[in-house]
Amino acid sequence: MDALRPVPRTLLRDRAYLAIRDAIVSGEIEAGAVVRDGELAARLGLSRAPVRDAFARLVDEGLLESKPQSYTRVTPVVAADVRDAAAVVGAMHELAVRTAVPRLSAADLDGMRAANERFAEAVGAGDVDAALRADDALHDVLVRVGGNRAAAATVARYTPLIRRLERRRFGEGGNCRSAGLHERLIAACADGDVTGAVRVTAEIWRGLVDLAYPDRPRPREQP
Template identity: 35%
Template sequence: MISASNDSSEPATARAYHALERMIVTLELPPGSFVTEGALIDRLGLGRTPVREAIQRLAWEGLLEVRPRAGIAVAPLHAGDWLRVIDARRGVEMVLARSAARFVTREAADRFHDAALSMQKAVLAGDVFAFLAADKAMDEALALAADNIFAARVAAPLQTHSRRFWFRYRAQTGLADSAAHHVALIQSILDGDEDAAAADADRLMDLLRGLAEDAATR
């Protein structure tokens, strides 16, 4: 059994979701593999209801597929699809960045500071898993700051898909460059500069698209 979350105050369904999402992103649940609901319950050490709800959410996001009588399939990874994810993500990321710069609160600012610090520490340590966690924290801070649940709901699954592709194809290179782009975006948001924040989000997507293009041609 693995620990679903270090935050015991988090609702069980959220703990199950975050744990399963992490297992999918880091390929602990391999792309194209099959698993049963019972096996996931045993691994997470959580009840059937929160695990089932987490599975349903991840299925809606395109990361799992529930197949009656066959089990639960983990979405396959095709390098060319990373380009499609980035192209779909670009516009909504710019919307979120611009809105975050306009509406950022003290709570969101504190989360951005923590995410930036964690990302920089991960780079210094060469810790890919810590970097992924910091990236996730930044995305959550962005959703909070933007105050646009509709854009955030569109962005969240695309961000998760992108992290999984990044982990599969480019996790061992470019941590510092990626962190620099993220920190620049955070700074523009905290400065309240909507145009700069949108431009930084666009540049971050350019960086990721370049990585995706390299992966697609391998």
């Protein structure tokens, strides 16, 4: 994994943001690490200005914390923050599902099935990066088709906070989200069952609370 490599000189602020964000989420830049704009600018082949812009955005999103004239560092992974982010992101996914299910095309459903196949293969191989990319691809179909830009922006903003904990738990031997849950979601979508699709989506995102609080008793699943 080497997210911090030189980037093309187009959309420099956004590219710097994505590179640094991905390095934090992957653990390439560890929690608690102090980051310096000059060092990262050199590694990315950029000037300091887009890196500073990226820092400001990452502070706003909770991945960095900054004390003026002192330091900028990666925030710790805090279970309560992940819980709050999962609640918000889950609600946005449920909203997207309600709108998207009646609009899904055969090609959209095929894309979700293909993503779930990649997900299952990655989980079986223990490839966390590939599993999370496939998971994103599956759910992104619903967010895209749902067409709610505010919901999409909220998902994009808060998902990285969740991914940090997912990667840590999986690295400790925890379980990835179930491909079976994805299959149930796809089946409900294919049947045009909005209520069923929302129910499965809620179940998927409740599972992230279990990642944040692995010792908390799970509620009994509804039939």
